[in-house]
Amino acid sequence: DGGITQSPKYLFRKEGQNVTLSCEQNLNHDAMYWYRQDPGQGLRLIYYSQIVNDFQKGDIAEGYSVSREKKESFPLTVTSAQKNPTAFYLCASSHVGIRSEKLFFGSGTQLSVL
C-alpha cells in the first residue's frame, strides 16, 4: 500500500544532543513537509521541499535542519540549538501545483527531552 512512514513513533533527546526523525513516502510525491504540533495547538510549518536537493524554511525553521537527497525521503534533524524540542512532529507529502493542497500525513513522532 502507498503511504508515508515516520519513525520512530517515540523519541527521547538528551540535553545538547542532535536527533534525526525519519520520513519516507512511496506515493511518488514531489513535495514533502515537516510540521510541529504543540499540545492544544495547530500545526506549524518547519521546512518544506518541492523537489529533490532543494528545500525552503517554513515559519519556525530555527534549530532544525533537513535534507532531500532522494525523492522518497525527507529526514528532519532537531539540533541542540532547538531549546524547546518537546512536541509532536508530523511529516507530509503532496503533488506540486494544482493538487498540492491535498496533503498526506504520516502518523507522527513524539519527541521528548530527558
Next chain:
Amino acid sequence: DAKTTQPTSMDCAEGRAANLPCNHSTISGNEYVYWYRQIHSQGPQYIIHGLKNNETNEMASLIITEDRKSSTLILPHATLRDTAVYYCIVRVPDSGGGADGLTFGKGTHLIIQP
C-alpha cells in the same frame, strides 16, 4: 490566505448529523475551502474541498454559502470514530507548479457522544 474562524469545540450525538461551521468572510474569488481532520495522536487527514458549489464525497458534504463568506462541513451520520479536531483552511490552489504547505489553525474539537 484568508483568515478562518471556527468554534473551539462542539458535541454531537452518535448517529446524528454533525454540522461544523467555518467563517471566512474575507475570502477572495479564487480561494478554495479545504477541510481536514486529525484524530488524536495521528496525522491530519484530507476530507473535502470546494470553491462555490456544494460538494459531497464518501466522507462528508461541504456546503458553501452563496456569498462564500462561510461554509459548513456535514458528517451525515456521526460515529464515535468521528471524534477529532476538524480544520477549515482557505487558500488559492498553487497553479504555478509549486507547493508551500498549508496553514493549520486550532480547528474545532468535535466530540461524538454515545
